Amino acid sequence: MGTKKASLLLGISRQRLLVLLAQGRVKGAKKNGRFWEIPVSSSGMPVITPARRGPKGIWHKQETSVPQMIHVNQHNIKGNIGKPPEELEPVVSLKHGKRNDYGYELYISGPCYIVYQPYEPAPCGAHLWINTYYPVQFIDTEFNLNPATARQPSKKLYI
Template sequence: MGTKQASILLGISRQRLLVLLAQGRVKGAKKNGRFWEIPVNQSGMPRIIPARRGPKGIWRKQQSTKPKMIHVNQSKIKGNFGKPPEQLEPVLSVKDGNRNDYGYDLYIPGPCYIVYRPYEPADCGAHLWINTYDPVQFIDTQFNPATARQPSKQIYI
């Protein structure tokens, strides 16, 4: 596997994984030209050799069973159209197992990936969502238009 997939599985940044590779701490990893080939063990995870000094590593020892699903609820966005700010419903939901949390602003600290499955929707009916194995944090769960942050500049992609 490559560095991008391995960093997502381990729950660390790609840059940190490259440092571990340069130090020779990823067991069995070999460089093939410009790219790294990283083997996985029986549990489907790359094996990191712990260092002898310093703090204990924070990488994931085993693969997470199910990622957190971040869903932007399109029907709530449409339902909020024309409502006054105090009546707006939260449009972001984080589904983690049986738990479902709602909010307006969300911070994803680690790696994540966007999934689009038009022919295999999620249980909630979503065709597009974001998956992450890292903990996520709601910044705003009670919408307050007076304290809502305005973007400094708009970027169009």
């Protein structure tokens, strides 16, 4: 496999993986021209040899096989028209396995991709959604219009 997929599986940046490759810490990795060829173990993960100094690595031990699904509920958006703020329904849902969480605003802390399947909708009926293997954090689960108490957007989250 290449460096992009291996870094995604390990949960580390591609640059960090390139450092580990340069140090010879990825077992069996070979450079083929400009590109690295990284073998995988029987568990489907690249093998990283531990360093002699410093803290132990915190990369993922197992690949997450099912991505988290983020869906914007169009039905709730239409239903919220004309309602007072205290009666608004959450418009964003996060589905992971059998668990569903709802809110108004969320942050994805890594790469994600948009899926459009008009002929094979998701079990919830959605034709368009966002998938990610990275942690997702709800920023707003209670809709608040009062400017004195509303959450102010943080520039840190959008960098």
